[in-house]
Amino acid sequence: MNFFHEHGMETKVEDNGRVFPVTDSARTVYEVLKNYLKDNKVEIENKAEVKNIIADNKKISSVILADGRTLKARSFILATGVKSRPDTGSTGDGFKWLKTLGHTVIEPDVSLVPITIKEDWIKNLAGITLPKTKITIFQDNKKQFSRTGKILFTHVGLSGPTILNMSKNVRELLNYGKVMIQLDLFPDQNEGELDNILINLFQENNKQLKNSLATLLPSALVITLLNQSTISPEIKCHSITRENRKTLVKLLKTFSLSVKGLLGTNKAIITSGGVALTEVNFKTMQSRLYDNLYIIGDLLNIDRPSGGFSLQLCWTTGYVAGNSIEVENNK
Numbered sequence: 001m002n003f004f005h006e007h008g009m010e011t012k013v014e015d016n017g018r019v020f021p022v023t024d025s026a027r028t029v030y031e032v033l034k035n036y037l038k039d040n041k042v043e044i045e046n047k048a049e050v051k052n053i054i055a056d057n058k059k060i061s062s063v064i065l066a067d068g069r070t071l072k073a074r075s076f077i078l079a080t081g082v083k084s085r086p087d088t089g090s091t092g093d094g095f096k097w098l099k100t101l102g103h104t105v106i107e108p109d110v111s112l113v114p115i116t117i118k119e120d121w122i123k124n125l126a127g128i129t130l131p132k133t134k135i136t137i138f139q140d141n142k143k144q145f146s147r148t149g150k151i152l153f154t155h156v157g158l159s160g161p162t163i164l165n166m167s168k169n170v171r172e173l174l175n176y177g178k179v180m181i182q183l184d185l186f187p188d189q190n191e192g193e194l195d196n197i198l199i200n201l202f203q204e205n206n207k208q209l210k211n212s213l214a215t216l217l218p219s220a221l222v223i224t225l226l227n228q229s230t231i232s233p234e235i236k237c238h239s240i241t242r243e244n245r246k247t248l249v250k251l252l253k254t255f256s257l258s259v260k261g262l263l264g265t266n267k268a269i270i271t272s273g274g275v276a277l278t279e280v281n282f283k284t285m286q287s288r289l290y291d292n293l294y295i296i297g298d299l300l301n302i303d304r305p306s307g308g309f310s311l312q313l314c315w316t317t318g319y320v321a322g323n324s325i326e327v328e329n330n331k
């Protein structure tokens with residue numbers, strides 16, 4: 001954060017310590033980094049795809065570019081990312097080279113990825129965000145784990161930081177059979193308290209149920225929920241029975257969805273796996289197999305949740321590698 005503040009980017013801290021530029025624009029971050037490179041006279045070559053890395057006698061000697069050129073250097077920092085979002089250029093090339101060079105690579109798989117849902121009506125909820133929902137994962141009617149946080153409905157399922165952080169465990173459970181997600185839309189109230197909220201709400205006026213509930217939840221979600229019950233969305237609030245209220249409380253506390261699967265690497269924020277950590281010196285980020293090779297960022301086998309840890313990882317390890325090379329070069 002100090003680095004960004006010193007370079008003219010103000011930051012703000014939101015939920016759970018997540019840090020953003022006050023501009024809310026990723027471009028601001030990009031501009032700071034780009035200007036920092038420019039001020040330090042770093043030459044950038046775009047559209048210069050590396051095809052291979054050449055090693056000679058426990059040292060990396062050069063890289064071969066797709067256009068046939070050979071680039072030689074004293075030191076090499078490998079920062080090719082993993083396989084998530086191949087449209088950004090990260091296609092897992094680094095792992096191929098690292099394996100050929102003799103490094104151990106734990107095979108990458110998607111991590112931090114949206115979850116897809118079987119129910120067709122999920123598409124009606126696309127774009128809805130709920131700031132606080134308790135998400136519980138079930139397999140064979142047995143509760144597996146739960147977390148509370150923000151969720152986002154998409155055209156095909158669920159996303160948002162809490163869902164992304166649960167995705168890896170859901171992926172593991174899917175190997176053993178069907179997985180259900182249960183949403184408690186009112187995690188701060190028990191059933192009795194929620195019933196009281198409904199009693200007060202329905203006494204206030206005699207609107208149609210769907211309109212009355214829309215003061216608590218987004219309308220599309222209200223309709224979807226009511227469609228799961230036998231209660232008519234058009235029923236007037238004063239005609240709602242105690243039995244109806246009980247059903248509503250159950251629906252709001254245990255809204256169930258069936259997991260279809262996870263989206264692929266093209267939608268993953270990060271992938272798991274990477275170079276075995278025992279093969280990297282974390283004081284310098286040097287490979288333990290090649291003195292002049294530095295391995296950083298997503299290429300490292302470090303599992304992490306959503307919340308800024310990935311950017312922290314690539315910037316911190318990049319900083320350590322850059323400084324170590326300077327120390328080496330000044331020896």
Ligand SMILES: Cc1cc2nc3c(=O)[nH]c(=O)nc-3n(C[C@H](O)[C@H](O)[C@H](O)COP(=O)(O)OP(=O)(O)OC[C@H]3O[C@@H](n4cnc5c(N)ncnc54)[C@H](O)[C@@H]3O)c2cc1C
Nearest residue numbers: 049050080081085089090093269297298308309310311314
């Ligand atoms: C949509 C999205 C949102 C994200 N949001 C966050 C967030 O809010 N907070 C957070 O902490 N993290 C976030 N992440 C994760 C974070 O962006 C990555 O963990 C981080 O960028 C990894 O940095 P890296 O330098 O290791 O690799 P990358 O950023 O993947 O960079 C690798 C670079 O290497 C280049 N490259 C690959 N192969 C070759 C080759 N053969 N030749 C030449 N160049 C090559 C690629 O083009 C790319 O520019 C997000 C990721 C995505 C996809």
